[in-house]
Amino acid sequence: MRMSDKVQISIARELYEKAKRFVEEQGGFSSVEELVEFLLREVLSEEESSYTMSKEDEEKVKERLRALGYI
Amino acid sequence: MGLDSLPPKVLYQGFDGGGFSFLKNIVEESARYVLRSCHPPITIPAWLVMFSGVSPGELGIYGFRHRKPGFFDYYIVNSSYVKVPTLWEEASRRGLRIGLYGVPPTYPPKPVNGVLVTDFTTPGPDKPYTFPPWLRRELERISGFTIFDIVYRSEDKERVARDLFRMLENHLVQVEYLAKRRRWDLFIYVEIAVDRAHHAFWRYFDKEHPRYEYHPVYSNVIPEVYRRLDRWFERLFKEVLKNSIVVVASDHGVKAMKGAFTINQWLAEQGYLKLRAEKDKVKPGTELREDMVDWSSTIAWGWGGYYSRIFINLKGREKHGVVEPKYYEDTVEQLRRDIMKIRGPCGEQWRNAVYRPDELYPVVRGDAPDLMVYLDDLSWRPAGTIGWPSNYLSENDRGPDDAVHDWYGVFAVYDPEGTVEKGDRGLIEISYVRKLLEELLYG
Numbered sequence: 001m002r003m004s005d006k007v008q009i010s011i012a013r014e015l016y017e018k019a020k021r022f023v024e025e026q027g028g029f030s031s032v033e034e035l036v037e038f039l040l041r042e043v044l045s046e047e048e049s050s051y052t053m054s055k056e057d058e059e060k061v062k063e064r065l066r067a068l069g070y071i
Numbered sequence: 072m073g074l075d076s077l078p079p080k081v082l083y084q085g086f087d088g089g090g091f092s093f094l095k096n097i098v099e100e101s102a103r104y105v106l107r108s109c110h111p112p113i114t115i116p117a118w119l120v121m122f123s124g125v126s127p128g129e130l131g132i133y134g135f136r137h138r139k140p141g142f143f144d145y146y147i148v149n150s151s152y153v154k155v156p157t158l159w160e161e162a163s164r165r166g167l168r169i170g171l172y173g174v175p176p177t178y179p180p181k182p183v184n185g186v187l188v189t190d191f192t193t194p195g196p197d198k199p200y201t202f203p204p205w206l207r208r209e210l211e212r213i214s215g216f217t218i219f220d221i222v223y224r225s226e227d228k229e230r231v232a233r234d235l236f237r238m239l240e241n242h243l244v245q246v247e248y249l250a251k252r253r254r255w256d257l258f259i260y261v262e263i264a265v266d267r268a269h270h271a272f273w274r275y276f277d278k279e280h281p282r283y284e285y286h287p288v289y290s291n292v293i294p295e296v297y298r299r300l301d302r303w304f305e306r307l308f309k310e311v312l313k314n315s316i317v318v319v320a321s322d323h324g325v326k327a328m329k330g331a332f333t334i335n336q337w338l339a340e341q342g343y344l345k346l347r348a349e350k351d352k353v354k355p356g357t358e359l360r361e362d363m364v365d366w367s368s369t370i371a372w373g374w375g376g377y378y379s380r381i382f383i384n385l386k387g388r389e390k391h392g393v394v395e396p397k398y399y400e401d402t403v404e405q406l407r408r409d410i411m412k413i414r415g416p417c418g419e420q421w422r423n424a425v426y427r428p429d430e431l432y433p434v435v436r437g438d439a440p441d442l443m444v445y446l447d448d449l450s451w452r453p454a455g456t457i458g459w460p461s462n463y464l465s466e467n468d469r470g471p472d473d474a475v476h477d478w479y480g481v482f483a484v485y486d487p488e489g490t491v492e493k494g495d496r497g498l499i500e501i502s503y504v505r506k507l508l509e510e511l512l513y514g
Contacts, residue, residue: 018393028208035205053149053179053194060194061147062136069224069469070376071136071145 128432133358224470375455
């Protein structure tokens with residue numbers, strides 16, 4: 001991704017410090033920026049919500065279960 | 072630790088090809104129950120019955136797929152269909168820390184007081200399959216993409232074995248990581264690779280299988296799966312589980328598949344199902360579609376699987392229903408009698424069983440079939456496809472499969488403090504397991 005595709009945002013320093021600690025302890029992210037991008041993508045996902053299954057996903061699962069011989 | 076489809080003879084009677092060693096010692100020191108699975112003895116709903124403590128009827132879940140009355144097409148159940156609080160939800164509510172890995176069906180993931188990784192019904196690793204959502208990044212960093220399942224109905228057994236071991240290793244790395252890195256009071260791990268190994272390689276393993284064949288590589292796949300689990304468990308036990316109560320359980324057992332029986336072809340021959348096309352014009356293995364059926368002359372149709380579900384074309388309920396409600400009871404009973412009479416390919420007597428859901432469950436919720444059918448005590452798999460030259464197929468209509476499910480699984484409890492009396496403890500109903508686990512958790 002080019003730098004011009006990125007924008008800067010401001011968040012509370014206290015929150016930033018917390019996020020930085022989280023990144024260091026949790027290990028799944030290499031930077032606060034990566035963590036923020038991941039969380040925003042999750043929240044703004046086009047699917048209805050993380051906790052429901054879309055029609056498209058249901059079709060994928062049907063296909064898999066058919067290939068597996070369950071249905 | 073849930074080992075999907077592990078039968079008692081493997082864990083308790085040493086029929087493991089030398090695969091289990093450490094686990095065998097643990098089980099020796101455990102309270103050992105033979106677990107009786109639910110109706111139907113299938114992964115979904117069986118694990119859910121175990122962890123909810125209620126029957127499939129109360130859950131309204133009778134398999135992976137269901138059909139809304141009046142519709143021919145089906146939908147797939149997922150975690151959002153589970154309306155009864157599970158063991159881990161109640162434990163979360165009480166403040167216990169939870170680790171949950173691979174328990175079907177937990178996709179899409181619901182919040183828990185701890186961590187959750189969904190099961191083999193997950194559409195793919197690009198989906199949000201963990202709770203908390205960022206956990207998946209952590210797991211992918213240590214083990215690459217999460218492997219939810221493999222395609223095991225294939226003639227390419229070497230590929231199947233390769234995929235199987237890759238998936239197992241992927242899971243073992245992730246579970247070990249979570250078990251060591253997270254604080255937990257209750258950790259439930261279900262390994263689906265055991266079931267996949269059984270289905271793909273059982274005839275190379277079980278000498279009593281009607282098509283048993285020794286193969287220098289394939290005959291060792293199932294014992295190798297057991298061995299890898301055993302070594303992994305031994306290491307984990309010595310490092311983090313020494314002071315934990317360990318439960319080893321399965322959702323159902325497994326046994327040799329004798330063949331498949333084409334239930335819809337049989338219904339057509341008996342005059343229950345009227346097809347538009349002539350029998351010899353349909354390609355073998357054709358899926359029954361709505362437009363293939365002459366609904367004005369159809370009384371019933373069925374689904375295949377490890378058991379068969381039969382639906383009556385009931386007037387007022389189905390789109391093109393013809394069976395008058397006043398004849399519903401007689402129709403169901405006649406069909407039951409006819410199914411009970413189905414015999415084997417050489418005319419041998421089968422141990423068929425046909426149930427109406429209200430005979431099995433205290434409550435029948437959701438979209439239950441009219442009849443639930445087991446052919447020859449599960450040894451013959453009902454096939455829903457049509458166009459076959461015979462009603463008896465030597466193979467599964469969905470591709471190679473060596474095994475069918477069996478009623479009996481395992482449930483063994485090991486307590487290092489010796490509060491659980493070890494030895495053979497007889498039968499336990501799968502729906503009773505939750506109560507027992509809660510006694511262990513809460514005293």
